[in-house]
Amino acid sequence: MEGLRNISSSPHFRSKTDTKAIMLDVILAMLPAMAISVYRFGLRSLLIIVVTVGFAVLSEYLWNLLMKKPQTVQDLSAVVTGIILALNMPPEIPLWIPALGAVFAIIVVKQLYGGIGQNFMNPALAARCFLLISFAGLMNDFSCAKIGFDAMTGATPLAMAKSGDMFRYGLLDLFLGNIPGTIGEVSALALLVGGAYLLFTKVINWRIPVVYIGVFAVFIYIFGYHDLYQVAYQVLSGGLIFGAFFMATDYATSPITVKGQFIYAAFLGILTGLFRLFGGAPEGVSYAIILGNLVVPLIEKYTIPKAFGKGGRKAK
Amino acid sequence: MSLATFKGGTHPYEGKELAEGSAIRKLDFEGNFFFPLSQGIGAPAKPVVAAGDHVKAGQIIAEAGGFVSANVLSSVSGTVKAIEPRMTANGLDSPCIVVESDGLYETAEGVGEKRDYTKLSGEEIIDIVKKAGIVGIGGAGFPTHVKLSPRFPEKVDYIIANGSECEPMLTSDYRLMLEEPEKLLGGMKVCLQIFPQAKGIIAIENNKPEAIKAVKEICAHEPNVEVVELKTKYPEGGERQLIYAVTGRTINSGVLPADAGCIVNNVATLAAIYDAVVNGIPLMEKVITISGDAVKEPCNVRVRLGASYDRILEAVGGIKEGITPAKYICGGPMMGQALFSLSIPVTKPSSALLAFLYDEVSENPTTACIRCGRCVEVCPEFLVPTLLAKAAENRDLEKFEKLEGMECVECGSCSYICPARRPLTQSFKVMRKKVAEQRRIRAAEAKQREAQAAEAKAQAENKKEEK
Ligand code: SF4
Ligand code: SF4
Numbered sequence: 001m002e003g004l005r006n007i008s009s010s011p012h013f014r015s016k017t018d019t020k021a022i023m024l025d026v027i028l029a030m031l032p033a034m035a036i037s038v039y040r041f042g043l044r045s046l047l048i049i050v051v052t053v054g055f056a057v058l059s060e061y062l063w064n065l066l067m068k069k070p071q072t073v074q075d076l077s078a079v080v081t082g083i084i085l086a087l088n089m090p091p092e093i094p095l096w097i098p099a100l101g102a103v104f105a106i107i108v109v110k111q112l113y114g115g116i117g118q119n120f121m122n123p124a125l126a127a128r129c130f131l132l133i134s135f136a137g138l139m140n141d142f143s144c145a146k147i148g149f150d151a152m153t154g155a156t157p158l159a160m161a162k163s164g165d166m167f168r169y170g171l172l173d174l175f176l177g178n179i180p181g182t183i184g185e186v187s188a189l190a191l192l193v194g195g196a197y198l199l200f201t202k203v204i205n206w207r208i209p210v211v212y213i214g215v216f217a218v219f220i221y222i223f224g225y226h227d228l229y230q231v232a233y234q235v236l237s238g239g240l241i242f243g244a245f246f247m248a249t250d251y252a253t254s255p256i257t258v259k260g261q262f263i264y265a266a267f268l269g270i271l272t273g274l275f276r277l278f279g280g281a282p283e284g285v286s287y288a289i290i291l292g293n294l295v296v297p298l299i300e301k302y303t304i305p306k307a308f309g310k311g312g313r314k315a316k
Numbered sequence: 317m318s319l320a321t322f323k324g325g326t327h328p329y330e331g332k333e334l335a336e337g338s339a340i341r342k343l344d345f346e347g348n349f350f351f352p353l354s355q356g357i358g359a360p361a362k363p364v365v366a367a368g369d370h371v372k373a374g375q376i377i378a379e380a381g382g383f384v385s386a387n388v389l390s391s392v393s394g395t396v397k398a399i400e401p402r403m404t405a406n407g408l409d410s411p412c413i414v415v416e417s418d419g420l421y422e423t424a425e426g427v428g429e430k431r432d433y434t435k436l437s438g439e440e441i442i443d444i445v446k447k448a449g450i451v452g453i454g455g456a457g458f459p460t461h462v463k464l465s466p467r468f469p470e471k472v473d474y475i476i477a478n479g480s481e482c483e484p485m486l487t488s489d490y491r492l493m494l495e496e497p498e499k500l501l502g503g504m505k506v507c508l509q510i511f512p513q514a515k516g517i518i519a520i521e522n523n524k525p526e527a528i529k530a531v532k533e534i535c536a537h538e539p540n541v542e543v544v545e546l547k548t549k550y551p552e553g554g555e556r557q558l559i560y561a562v563t564g565r566t567i568n569s570g571v572l573p574a575d576a577g578c579i580v581n582n583v584a585t586l587a588a589i590y591d592a593v594v595n596g597i598p599l600m601e602k603v604i605t606i607s608g609d610a611v612k613e614p615c616n617v618r619v620r621l622g623a624s625y626d627r628i629l630e631a632v633g634g635i636k637e638g639i640t641p642a643k644y645i646c647g648g649p650m651m652g653q654a655l656f657s658l659s660i661p662v663t664k665p666s667s668a669l670l671a672f673l674y675d676e677v678s679e680n681p682t683t684a685c686i687r688c689g690r691c692v693e694v695c696p697e698f699l700v701p702t703l704l705a706k707a708a709e710n711r712d713l714e715k716f717e718k719l720e721g722m723e724c725v726e727c728g729s730c731s732y733i734c735p736a737r738r739p740l741t742q743s744f745k746v747m748r749k750k751v752a753e754q755r756r757i758r759a760a761e762a763k764q765r766e767a768q769a770a771e772a773k774a775q776a777e778n779k780k781e782e783k
Contacts, residue, residue, distance in 0.1 A: 006643045006675040007407070009742040011650040011728030013328045013484065014676040019686055019735045075683065117686040117736075205693075256689035256702060307720035308697040309556060309568030 019116075023076035025203045029194035030083050030246065036190040037183040041091040045183045049086040051095050055102035056082030063111045077116050081105050084124035084246060087184020088239070088286070090142050097135055101127040121293045122250045125286050132286070142180040156181050157237035158282035166233050174236035185242045195245035207261045208254060209244040215269025216240065224277045234276065243285040244268075253293040260296075260303035267299075268292045319522055321547035322557040324696040326729045328484050328550055328650065330523065335607040335614035336487040340495055342601075342618045343631050348397065349622030350661035351377060351388050351413045352404050356457015358384035363413055369396045374427035374598050376447070377413050386459040386664075387449035391600035391620035392417035404660055405646040405653045412661070415622070429596035438469070438510040441593055448598035449664070450589060454478060454489070454553075454582025455647060457665035460589065463581070464510060466574030472511045476562055477504055479520040479527065479583040480546050480553030483648025486668050488603040489583050491616045493520065493527035496587060497534040503586030504541055506593045507579070516541035518583070519562055523548040550650060551727040555580050557696050569723050599664060606632050608670040610641035619662055625669050626658035641671040642678075650728040680737045691730035691740060697723045701730035701740045708743035713754060716747050724748060 037045040060078040064071050072078075082102055089098050105127035113119045132139045142156050157169050157179050169179050177187025185191070198204045213235060221231050235241070248254060248268055255264050268288050275284020354360035359382035371377055371390045378388040394417040401409035433441065446461035466472060477500060481489040493500060504516045518535065520528050522545045532543045544562055546552050556567055558580060565576045573580055581589070584603065591597040600621060607614040612633040619628055625646070635641055644655040647667055658669075691701035699720055707715040724744045731741040 006678045007654045007656060008675075008677045009654075009739070009745060010645075010647075010652055010726075011328075011732050011741060012643065012645055012652065012654065012672075012675070012677060013649045013728075013732055014680050014737060015326075015328070015733050015735070017733075017735050018680065018737065019683055022686075022688065022735055072683075077686075116684050118684070251687045251689065256687055256692050256700065258692070304700055304703070304719070305692075305698045307568060307699060307723040308560075309566040309571065310720065310723070311566065311698075 019075045019077070022203055023080050025198065025201045026080050026246070027076065027083065029197045029203070030087065030184070032190035032193045033087060033184045033187065033242070034083070036177050036187040037087065040177055040186060041183055044091055047095065048089050048091075048093065048098055048183060049083060052086035052089070052098040052102045053079055053082030055099040056085070056106050059103045059106040060111070063107060067111075069115075072116065075116065078106055081110070081123045084122075084184075085127055087242065088124065088128045088182050090139060090181075091183050092141055092143065093138060097131055097138060101131045104130055117252050119252050120297070121290055122247055122253045125247055125290055125293075128286055129290055156282065157233070158276070161230075161233065161237070162282040166230055169237075171229070171232055171236060174233065179237070181237075182239065185239045188236045188241050191241045191245060195241070198245060198249075204245070204249040205261075207258070208249045208265045211262055211265035212244040212248055212268045212272075213240065215266045216272050217269075219270055219273035220277060223273065238276075238283045239285040240272065243272075243289055247285075248289050248292070253289075253296060255296055255300045255303065257300055257303040257305060259305065260299045263299050263303065264292055264296060267295065319547040320519070320544050320561040321549060321552065322560045322696055324694050324698065324729070325549040325551060325557070326694045326733050327548075328732055330548075331485040331607070331649075332487055332490070332523065334485065334487075334609075334611075335605050335616055336490055338487075338491075338613075338615040340488075340491045340603050340616045340618050343623075343628060344620070345623060345627055345631065346417050346419045347627070348624075349390070349392050349394075349415045349417055349620065350402055350624065351390065351415065351622045352402075352661065352663055353378050353381075353388060353411050353413070355388065355663040356386065356451040356459070356665045358382065358386065358457075358459055358462075360411070361385060361388045363399050365396050365413065367396050367398050370394070371396060371415060372422045372424040372427075374600060375424035376449070377415070380446070380459070384459055384462050386451045386461075387447060388413070389449045389598050389600060389621075390415050391622050393420050393422035394418040402660075403657055404663070405655065405666065407653070407656045427596055427598065431594055431596060433506045433509055433593050436509065436593070441506060441510055444593050445589055448588070448592035450585065450592060450599045451664045452582055453584050453588060453599070453602055453664050453667075455483075455651065455665050455667055456555075457663075460581065460585055463574070463579055464507065466572065466579070468574070469511060470513065471577050472574055472579055473514050473577045474563055474579070475504060475507045475511060475514050475516050476558060476578055476580045477516070477518040477583050477586050478553050478555075478558055478580055479518055479524075479531070480558060481524070482521060482548075482550045482553040483650055483652075483667075484550075485607045485670055486605050486648050487607070488605045488616050488667060490524050490527050492584055492587060492603055493524070494530050497527075497530045499587040499590045500531065500583050501534050501538065501541065502594060503581075503588070503590035505538075506589055507581070507586070508540060511579070514579075517544050517562055518542070519544045519546050519558060521546045521548045521552055550729060550732075551696060551725070554696060554725055554727055556725065602662065602664065602666070604628075604662060604666055605668040605670075607668065608641070608645075608672045610635050610639055610671040610673045612636045621664060622661050624659050624661050625655075628662070629658060629669060629671075635671060639673065641673060642675040643672045645670040645672070650732065651726065682738055683736045685734075685736050685738055688735060690733045690735065691738075694729040694733045696727060696729065697725055699724060701734075701744075702738070704747075705738055705740050705743055708747045713747065713751050717751055721747055722751060 105123035109123040271288035361378035450460040645652040
């Protein structure tokens with residue numbers, strides 16, 4: 001026998017999709033939202049994205065280097081975190097804020113808990129919440145005065161809804177993104193295109209986004225508005241669609257069990273509804289998902305499926 | 317018509333096109349043949365010949381060594397050279413009977429004697445199957461006569477022929493169904509003779525339309541045999557998955573298929589049953605697939621059991637010029653064994669020899685689990701592989717059992733799909749062995765304790781009497 005053979009235990013085939021391919025698909029899925037953000041808010045938006053991604057990747061690279069760990073930046077997950085965080089920024093944010101957020105997301109939320117797959121909170125979202133708490137003023141400034149955006153009043157559709165005005169922007173404006181908001185959340189259309197791509201490529205499945213948005217809509221219809229226009233307005237504005245497709249579906253921080261995904265998504269829907277209807281702030285998606293993240297281990301624990309043939313179903 | 321299937325599973329690259337067009341051809345060699353005493357599940361057989369003996373083709377050279385065990389027959393006539401340990405597919409040495417063929421193929425007495433199976437009783441058929449050394453030759457190697465003798469024969473209402481051939485690359489069952497459907501049907505009818513109240517079902521994956529056509533044609537006038545088309549998905553041919561797909565019944569590791577009224581046999585096994593019972597030819601040959609991107613001429617060949625793979629490969633044209641395959645596999649890519657060496661014999665459950673240019677395993681290093689849930693989605697046993705893997709990493713047998721790790725059928729779907737290339741199935745195999753061992757030890761200890769308690773009691777009573 002010539003040479004050494006590879007001996008390994010079966011199976012001997014591997015699917016084509018690896019971690020990097022999945023992350024690349026997520027990045028592709030966010031392209032429409034990024035494009036719209038640049039279209040709406042100009043190069044400023046691109047700058048925010050570049051800086052955030054840059055700092056996210058750099059912190060992961062340096063962390064691995066300093067900690068003498070195998071390099072992981074090539075799996076592109078830090079890029080994904082960077083983009084999600086960037087898309088959560090208001091257009092006029094001073095660049096050091098997303099940069100700081102990116103470092104926080106990667107080092108504190110992701111790496112300190114053991115790296116990819118180990119973190120119990122979505123890094124980008126946790127960083128956003130950290131920034132919201134620390135720099136509430138800057139993070140809530142949607143005025144766009146400096147970048148010359150036509151700027152209405154600078155109040156987001158949700159903020160206006162909170163004060164009872166739900167008609168300043170039409171549903172079409174919300175759908176296309178003719179509204180103030182964070183740079184990535186404004187256009188429901190762009191996000192839905194990306195979400196459809198994720199569903200099509202099977203990066204995510206329908207359970208979390210559909211149940212999340214569905215439960216949210218039903219909840220606010222029953223407990224808030226009793227009116228379909230207003231429900232649609234609520235669904236299309238703020239970070240709900242972005243959150244439901246791109247953040248609530250984060251692998252590390254959502255349940256791996258099928259039943260768990262239903263429960264988790266329904267929980268997010270109700271929480272978001274509660275925050276938006278009864279909370280002090282107009283928006284509630286980020287906090288809802290972060291809170292949801294915290295109960296994932298619990299949900300998972302109680303939703304381990306019964307093994308095949310042990311489901312109590314008797315032979316016919 | 318909706319296709320019968322199960323929940324979960326995956327779609328690996330099929331690769332059937334390489335060998336599916338090649339008609340079965342027979343290969344014969346002279347020289348040494350090697351017959352491991354253990355070929356499949358169950359106790360090893362006990363040799364009944366010694367070095368120097370002359371044996372004939374079809375002669376029993378080792379007898380079943382227990383209830384779940386099967387005879388080993390010589391596939392050639394010649395002289396027994398030795399009974400010695402030799403390497404088999406799993407890479408371990410195991411005792412083999414070595415027979416040097418004299419090239420005459422003289423057959424043992426009774427071989428080739430035709431029988432009318434309709435005049436045979438169930439016991440007679442099972443006895444013939446047992447003597448013929450038949451085991452599940454689709455891969456598992458469970459002794460067929462044991463399968464055909466369930467505790468409650470009257471409860472069996474389905475005989476299922478497994479023609480799914482869901483492993484990628486393999487095409488031997490396909491060729492068999494295409495070329496000899498009458499043998500498959502014959503084997504099915506022999507089984508129905510044992511279980512007259514049962515219905516025969518031949519289940520074939522729908523990626524083999526030609527085979528489905530051939531088998532349907534031959535079954536056209538068989539009111540009691542139905543052809544069921546299965547969705548092409550791995551592992552459609554797993555026993556539990558197949559039973560569910562065909563009958564909707566669910567069984568777990570603690571339930572025998574027969575207790576759910578089903579007896580599942582691979583199509584090649586049924587053909588072997590037919591040959592043994594009707595043509596009087598015991599299990600001496602089998603059809604195997606030689607394939608993979610490193611093989612010059614992928615094909616399906618009928619070879620004598622005991623022939624060694626290197627000679628078969630050489631005889632069919634060998635490896636493509638100027639190439640060193642990275643990996644050889646005995647069996648399918650999903651459940652087969654990687655081979656250390658090609659000088660190992662074809663055994664009853666061997667189904668293929670595959671040679672690959674690249675090894676997808678070593679070229680895809682393991683990274684951290686990203687909790688994507690794909691393993692959960694594909695597991696046909698509804699397990700949570702990533703959690704099982706954690707238990708395996710921590711060597712936590714208890715947790716592994718609690719998470720139903722013993723229900724794992726080692727199908728490989730989770731490892732195949734995992735984007736982080738975690739060695740899931742691989743670690744489960746190790747853990748399952750450990751748990752099984754622990755269970756055995758515990759059972760033995762319990763027995764011992766019982767015996768001790770009984771003894772102590774007897775002693776105490778003795779003392780009482782003495783007083
Ligand atoms: S498929 Fe692999 S990466 Fe995904 S959850 Fe399972 S073990 Fe983790
Ligand atoms: S856990 Fe076992 S049964 Fe489930 S997919 Fe993995 S190998 Fe197959």
